Amino acid sequence: MQDFIFSVNAVLPLFILTALGWLLTRLNVWNSDFLKTANGISFNVLIPTMLFYNIYTSDFKAVFDARLLAFVLIAVAVVVGIGFLLVPVLSKNRARQGVILQALFRGNFALLGLPLCQSLAGEAGAQIASVFLAFLIPAFNVLATVILSVYNNDNAESPAAIIKKIFKNPLIIGCALGMFFSLFKIPLPQIILKPVCDLKNIATPFALLVLGGDFKFKSFIDNLKCVLSTGLARLILIPFSAVFVAYLLGFRGIHIALVISTFGTPVAVSSTAMTYKMNGDYDLACQLVVFTTIFSAVTITLLAFITRTLGIL
Numbered sequence: 001m002q003d004f005i006f007s008v009n010a011v012l013p014l015f016i017l018t019a020l021g022w023l024l025t026r027l028n029v030w031n032s033d034f035l036k037t038a039n040g041i042s043f044n045v046l047i048p049t050m051l052f053y054n055i056y057t058s059d060f061k062a063v064f065d066a067r068l069l070a071f072v073l074i075a076v077a078v079v080v081g082i083g084f085l086l087v088p089v090l091s092k093n094r095a096r097q098g099v100i101l102q103a104l105f106r107g108n109f110a111l112l113g114l115p116l117c118q119s120l121a122g123e124a125g126a127q128i129a130s131v132f133l134a135f136l137i138p139a140f141n142v143l144a145t146v147i148l149s150v151y152n153n154d155n156a157e158s159p160a161a162i163i164k165k166i167f168k169n170p171l172i173i174g175c176a177l178g179m180f181f182s183l184f185k186i187p188l189p190q191i192i193l194k195p196v197c198d199l200k201n202i203a204t205p206f207a208l209l210v211l212g213g214d215f216k217f218k219s220f221i222d223n224l225k226c227v228l229s230t231g232l233a234r235l236i237l238i239p240f241s242a243v244f245v246a247y248l249l250g251f252r253g254i255h256i257a258l259v260i261s262t263f264g265t266p267v268a269v270s271s272t273a274m275t276y277k278m279n280g281d282y283d284l285a286c287q288l289v290v291f292t293t294i295f296s297a298v299t300i301t302l303l304a305f306i307t308r309t310l311g312i313l
Helices: 001-024 032-056 066-090 096-107 111-151 159-168 170-182 190-213 224-248 252-265 270-277 282-309
Strands: none
Touching: 001 066, 001 111, 001 190, 001 282, 032 111, 032 170, 032 190, 032 270, 066 111, 066 224, 066 252, 096 111, 096 224, 096 270, 096 282, 111 170, 111 190, 111 252, 111 270, 159 170, 224 252, 224 282, 252 282, 270 282
């Protein structure tokens, strides 16, 4: 029972904040214009500041684990490779195929994965998640752009455009600055570090409220087969398989928390914007985000409970 309570306490507060954001929209406390501005503040200011602070205040060399990073990146590549073979079975529509494949590997690591890792493993979890985010965000963005380009050949982006997007991404900039200041041990005066810490503290709750407030529930009937099959693969098959393989390779504790946070989180909200821009099936992308976000509250709690009970978390 103690392990179950730990799992619930670690996971559900994140989704309660998300649900509260949705409720505030329904109650007209804020509108779409405010949420659009708030999304910009969260993505361009608060989350990059949080990533900078977490990396800056951590011992980058001590937290970084090349073996764990290699496992995560190889696992993502395996998911994409198997997806290329199996996605055509789910849908013959190329616009949908790209969306499904993107959903299989692109979890909401920045908004949910990082605070989840912190909930599961404390401040050490936040630090290792922030360091790994510096590598995962570019990888996810490059993969998503390439995949959606492949399934939408008329709107393919050039390698130069992809590289430009990577270097202009605020999350990547925050991570890079944090690594630079951490590696070269550049001290920041308290008069600067204090407001940075304050911004870092409000980043996660603010982002989760906005995430929930921006949800728009649509009918699942037309895409029911794709939503269910993709959602179950994303929330159950992939994360449980990843944790099992990680266990066999000897990963334990904080490393298992990172694997859960990488592969067990719902589909990234940012995937819908990229899908829209690259002429994918936008409705399906939105439905996958909503479906996986709702049910990940159950699957992540279950996964955390099982790993906690087995003594590997």
